[in-house]
Amino acid sequence: MAKTQVNPTRMELTRLKKKLVTATRGHKLLKDKRDELMRQFLDLARENMELRKKVEAGILSANRNFVIAKAGMSEETLNTALMAAKQEVYLETGSKNIMSVDIPVFEYKTRTADENDIYSYGFAFTSCDLDDAVKSLAEVLPDMLKLAETEKACKLMAAEIEKTRRRVNALEHVIIPETQKNIKYITMKLDENERSTQIRLMKVKDMMLEEAHQYSAKQSGFEVTVE
Amino acid sequence: MYKIAVLGDYASIYGFATLGLDIYPVSSSQEGEKTLRKLAEGEYAVIYITEALAADIEKEIERYKERLLPAIILIPGVYGNTGAGVRGVSKCVEQAVGSDILFGEE
Numbered sequence: 001m002a003k004t005q006v007n008p009t010r011m012e013l014t015r016l017k018k019k020l021v022t023a024t025r026g027h028k029l030l031k032d033k034r035d036e037l038m039r040q041f042l043d044l045a046r047e048n049m050e051l052r053k054k055v056e057a058g059i060l061s062a063n064r065n066f067v068i069a070k071a072g073m074s075e076e077t078l079n080t081a082l083m084a085a086k087q088e089v090y091l092e093t094g095s096k097n098i099m100s101v102d103i104p105v106f107e108y109k110t111r112t113a114d115e116n117d118i119y120s121y122g123f124a125f126t127s128c129d130l131d132d133a134v135k136s137l138a139e140v141l142p143d144m145l146k147l148a149e150t151e152k153a154c155k156l157m158a159a160e161i162e163k164t165r166r167r168v169n170a171l172e173h174v175i176i177p178e179t180q181k182n183i184k185y186i187t188m189k190l191d192e193n194e195r196s197t198q199i200r201l202m203k204v205k206d207m208m209l210e211e212a213h214q215y216s217a218k219q220s221g222f223e224v225t226v227e
Numbered sequence: 228m229y230k231i232a233v234l235g236d237y238a239s240i241y242g243f244a245t246l247g248l249d250i251y252p253v254s255s256s257q258e259g260e261k262t263l264r265k266l267a268e269g270e271y272a273v274i275y276i277t278e279a280l281a282a283d284i285e286k287e288i289e290r291y292k293e294r295l296l297p298a299i300i301l302i303p304g305v306y307g308n309t310g311a312g313v314r315g316v317s318k319c320v321e322q323a324v325g326s327d328i329l330f331g332e333e
Contacts, residue, residue, distance in 0.1 A: 045319065086247075120245050
């Protein structure tokens with residue numbers, strides 16, 4: 001039976017019926033939302049993994065190049081060469097709404113349009129390995145930014161999916177069955193009340209008739225005078 | 228207008244300075260934590276952080292997980308790839324689906 005105490009009244013019944021309709025509708029909508037989120041998320045997660053592997057491989061090879069460059073020149077020269085950067089990267093951020101989840105969109109801008117501005121040094125005192133290293137790192141940068149976008153989106157969507165899933169489950173396994181149980185309980189109780197009222201009325205009628213006509217006395221053969 | 232920061236040990240990140248990213252070399256996890264907090268409140272939309280450092284300051288990174296900005300992204304350092312980045316993606320899938328159905332067999 002119902003776990004919580006409910007008032008078996010008609011008003012409560014109407015309220016619960018309305019609640020059940022809302023819950024069922026909400027459950028359906030949330031389920032749809034979860035399915036769509038999941039579909040988009042899985043695509044995004046695949047893309048995320050691909051990008052991550054690409055970026056990690058890129059950074060690894062860039063790091064290798066930097067080590068080679070470092071080996072070919074003195075530490076001071078290297079530090080001086082990299083001390084003052086010519087280029088600067090700015091981000092323009094926006095947000096995109098996927099199924100009510102806000103995910104960031106990054107658009108990057110460089111201070112100067114010249115892509116050779118990544119070399120912040122004169123070429124006289126540095127080894128050419130450093131140029132390669134810097135170039136290899138610069139090539140990874142667009143992917144790195146894309147990775148940032150995708151990975152953040154993935155994380156935000158994962159959190160939202162978890163939340164939605166919990167809501168769906170709570171509705172499906174707790175709220176809807178409980179409301180149905182309560183509705184059944186109230187209906188039964190009301191029916192029972194009605195029957196009991198009916199029986200009581202019948203009984204009262206019998207008693208009144210008995211008093212008026214005195215059937216039982218007649219049956220037993222006595223002469224009865226009715227006024 | 229936002230900027231991009233790179234956080235980690237100097238040897239792993241000095242190259243990014245040439246690209247125009249702001250580098251913040253840190254040597255200890257406490258310093259890393261403090262710097263990350265400062266960067267996240269500031270003008271940075273994307274913060275790249277080396278896996279080695281991220282492993283030490285996981286709690287601090289967790290705080291920014293639910294926020295739209297900044298995006299904190301792990302990158303492998305010069306001392307090798309610990310696989311933390313890939314694990315992060317798998318964990319994400321696990322959180323959403325319940326189990327890792329995409330990359331579980333890898």
